[in-house]
Structures are given as structure tokens and as C-alpha cells.
Amino acid sequence: MAIYDITFHPAWWHKRTGVSFDKKFFLNPDYRIQADMLMRRFLFENFPEIYPSESYMVQPRPLIDSDLLAGEYLQAQLLGCDILFTDDNLPEVQCAHLTDAQIEALSVPDLDHSTVWAMYEKQMKTLISRFGHVESYLDLCGVQNLAFALRGQELFIDYYENPRLAHHLLTVCTQTLIAVADRLRQYTSHISTGVSSILGKTAPQAYLTSNCTVDMISADLYETYLMPYDIQLAEHFGVFAVHHCGMHCERFAPLYRKTPNLVWLEAGAHSDFHAVRSACENSWLNLRYSPQNLLCESIPEIQENVRSQFSSASFEKRNDFTSMSCVGIDVNTPDQNVIAFCRAIQDIPQ
Template sequence: MKIPFDVTFHPSWWYKHAGVSFKREFFTDPEYRIEADIQMRKVLHEKFGDFGLGEKKPQPRPLLGSDLIASGFLHSEIMGCEVRYQEENPPEVICTNLSDEAVMNLRLPELEKIELWKNIEEQGKYLYEKFGFVETHMNLMGIQNIAMDLRGQNLLMDYYLNPELAHHLLGLCTQLSIAIGRWFKRYSNNLSAGVTAIVKQTVPDMYLTSNCTVEMISLDTYNTFLAEYDQLLAEAFGSFGIHHCGQTMEHVVEGYKNIKNLKFAEVGAFSDIGYVRKHLPDIHLNLRYSPVKLKDVQGDELYQEIHRMIELGKPFNLLSISCVGIDSLVKDEQVRNFLSCCKNISPLV
């Protein structure tokens, strides 16, 4: 059985190897992004085409966002955060550190009055009129991720000292996420490749939330504050997935397993895969290999690690593996080693 595998590169890698800049134009100008995407897929094919990546003669794609990078910023910028766009990095959200009063006065924004959102709508209309369909690959972010962009580390104290404020903020972030997700669904049922591209090969029609910052909280805190909002997302979109890029997903998996409609979970590098699989026996798991470790790991060690990950994650029909965030310091040879290990292990299982 062939196990799906994939790699995703950091903007610094694309800037170095494809000459693509990730300033604001990449996210707001569809024609610039389409041309950049063509160049990116050409480079992928030139370097890794023998592993099925990229295309020799790529055709234009009607993209909102990109499935070739990970870049969560949209929801936070709509809610008022400053975002810095850079040539070699994904958009950087600047935390607003809202006061107690500012949070309690916060209301759901009227999307039609937000310039950034008006640009997204205009892009969607333009792409649909030109191509007849749209691929929506904006990063869907996650509820606590957005809330922390607005409130900062004080949100973690709010869980103990001001739960009413925490729920108010988390609820607003959930309402916004549902509204944005439903708008994307007007164009496509495949919403989540901007979170992790492997979903295109595995569970393409689900809504995948980014629970990056859940690594910072306990299982009790997740169950008390965040589980209900993940459940609202799951109910709103029917088929649901959780991206947990932290290295100890096992510490909250007993909360994740109770989310109804859960179909997919992304397991952060260094997590206890066996423990996660025990609690999610019927869920597709995408195992993440560390892009930092990939920089220096030797071939034999890499093969053994990937083989062990796959063994712990079986059944194999509910399994995939990827390495996401590979930057410009990682040599092509190391990327090829990873792809080769994944390709050569898969037929053995």
C-alpha cells in the first residue's frame, strides 16, 4: 500500500530558489500570485519531479491563497491586528495585546466594510469569472491562535481569572471563522490545503482548524474553553480536522477524540504517535517530520525514524506523512532523502 507523503517549503526557500517575493502583493494580487505559482511549480518539478512534485509545464491556477506555503494571517488582520509582509517570510501578525475593556467591547466585524475582505471577495469574483472555478487555499487559522493574536499571553491568564472575557473573545473568533469558511465554500468544498497540503491526497473535503497554540495549554483547559468552539466548527462544516503542530499532541488527544465529525488529525513532530493512534483509532493521521531535524539527519537514521513513525501510526490506510516549513538552509539532498525514504517505505507496507 502506498502511503501519501508531501513536503511544504518556507517562503525563504521559495525566495532563494524561485525568486518569489511574499510581500502583500502575493496575497492581494491574483495575477501576480498566479505567475508566482507557475514558477514555484516549475521549480518543484525541476528539483523533485521524479517524486511527483510540481509540473513540467504548469498551467495557471485560480488561487485564493496558496497550497505551497503555510501563512495564517487573514482572520487576525480582519480583527484589527497589524500584519507585516516580507519577501522571505510568511505574513507576520503583530499582537494587539487588547485590554480587558477593549476585548469586552469587541464585536464581530462587518466583513463587507473591511478593506482586506473586500479584496478577498474581489479576487474570488475575478478568478471565478476568468476560470469558472476557484481554489480556496487561504490558511483557516484556529480559534485560540486568533484570540492570542488579539489578546496575547493574557488570554492564558483569562482562563483562570476572567473566563467570561475568554469565552467572549473565543466566541467572536469562532463566529468569524465560520463566516469566512462558509464564504470559501461557495467556491470550493476543499478548504484546507492552505493549512496543510497533504489534505489534497487524504481528506480533501474537510474543514481543518489550526490548533498550533494548544500546545501551550492543558487538557483540562482545552476541554473547559476550546473544545466547544472546535465542536461548533465541526458542526458547521460537517467533516472536520485538527492541525496540532506542537510536539506533545498526546497531552490533549483525549479532548480531541470527543469532537464529533473528526475525520483527520495532524500530529506534530516528536509527539507520541502510538498514544495518539490509541485514542484516535479510526481517524486519518498525518505525521509531521521536523524540518529542523531534516537539515542535518543522516540517511540511515532518517529511514529508521520514518519507518518507526509509520509503524506506530498504522493502520496504513489511515496514514500519511509530511515535512512542512523546510527553509532555505536545508539542502536539496536532504529533501530528496526524505522523499525517497517515504516513497521506498510505502510499498513495503
């Protein structure tokens, strides 16, 4: 059986369980722990084919953020972005649209004197005092993701018209990512399952960077502007993983392959999985299945697409370096489609 994972959209959780994802979910450990147990109990009771063990939902977990969600916000918040919290959505980063002068003045936040960081560090200390450890599911973000949140679409103009300013912004973003991750590692050894929880089953020791926005630029621009910073992350953390949820991971896979210490790559739905596997044959490959497809396809279509996608990404006709996730499952997706998806992967030999 191949390894797989599913993650539901917050609107799904809110409708099915009543859990709210406003500020209290992210800032109140007691509410979050109770919500987490409610969510896991719901999965166990409604999807026994997927979660067959009652132990899955019994014990409270000392978690900060949640591996049942996928969303990034903390690093942008630390650098001054406003965050919109709502009952049925992920925390939404409001673009800061920094001016040239504001970027010139931008620096890595001092976590020891940051009121934002203090809110999260206090939670981790509280959880450790109560449970003896903490499970961090805070998203580690990505270099361009963070730069885009701060600058907006002007970032892409900067690449052509103001490279020096772009590099300053990317440098601050990279150093901020490192500072936050290093601080998290003081509390827990596994820090990278905030955006792709399946990493915990496949490469828990890796540092994962989120390259969600990389599909918006060319491979040449990635190589010139972003690859040097991904290499910095890879060299700093030693074991490296890349989350690329865009539709064209094959355009960047040959460059990702050049990144030192790359052990794991996630390719977005509708990517050419065969081309990605050919470029990164020695790395674990996690395939993203489209939640829109899962919503709209028939069960036979889901079964066939799962099989064909695994086949296209197989490594030397084996699947022991391949897994699959469907993340952000829509609130209107029929339960039988979710079950069919999981069963189809369970039938994949490994």
C-alpha cells in the first residue's frame, strides 16, 4: 500500500464539526487541543476505512497550529503584514505592498523583542510544561511566498528593473525563515509538517520550503533570483525538501535537483509527474491530487487517475519513493469520493 494523506479545507471542518478557525484556534492552546480531538474523533467515526484505529482520536496532542490544516502566515505577520482570521478559512495574509523605501529599511525581526513571536513562544512553553513536548505544525513559508506577501506583484517588476532591491528583500526573507525555524528547533526536532503533513510519514527530518508562488515566474528567473536562497536554506538545514504546489513542477525540477541535500519534492496537481520523476529520480516524490478533481470526478475516474498518476511517477517501476496527497478538500466533496481516493491509493502496490 502506498503512503497517502488528505487534508480538508477549513470550511469543510467548520460545516461538519463547528470548529472555528478564528484567532482563538491559533492563539488559545486549550481551545485548539479540544478542537483537534473533536476533529480527529469526527474522522474516526465517519471515515473508518481511512482512520481505523480508535487510538487516533483518544489522546490530546500538544500542538501549535495543526497538521489537519495547511496555511502560512506567521513569518509575514512577523514582518508586519496584517492577518485576517475567520471562522471557516485559513489565516489570510494581507499584502503589505511595501514601498521601495520600506523595503530598504526592512530587517530581520528580533524574535526576543517581537510581540507576535512572544504569542507563539508562550504557547510552546506552556505546552511543554504540561505535556513534556510540543508538536509544531507552523508553516515554514518560502522565500518568494514571503517576499510576495510583503511587496505584491511589484516584486516581479523588481526582478527586471531593480535587482538590488529584490535581492535585499529576498535576503531578509531568507534570514527570517532561518531565524524562525532555528527557534522552533529549540522546542521540537520535527518542524516541517505545517504545509504537507505527509512529510511526517516520509521525511520527518527534512526542512521544507514552500515554493507555492514559483509557478508564477520562469525557470530562468527562479535560477537567477530564488535558487541561491533555496540553496542557503538547504545548506543551513542539511536535509532539504521542496513543496511546489503549482501546475508545472516539471519546469523547475531540473533546477531543484541541483539543490544540495534535496531528499523530498512535492509536485502540484496537473504537473508532468513523469518528467518530474525523471529529473529527480533519487528524491522522494509526493504527488498532489487536485481537490477540484476530487470534487467533480466520478469514482471510476478517481480510481483511474490515481493509478495513472502513480504509474507516471514510478521509480524503476516501483512506488516505494512515491506518495500522494489531496489538500484543501472542498466542503461540497462527497464523502464517497474521499473514500474512493484513499482506497485507490491503498490498492497501489509498493
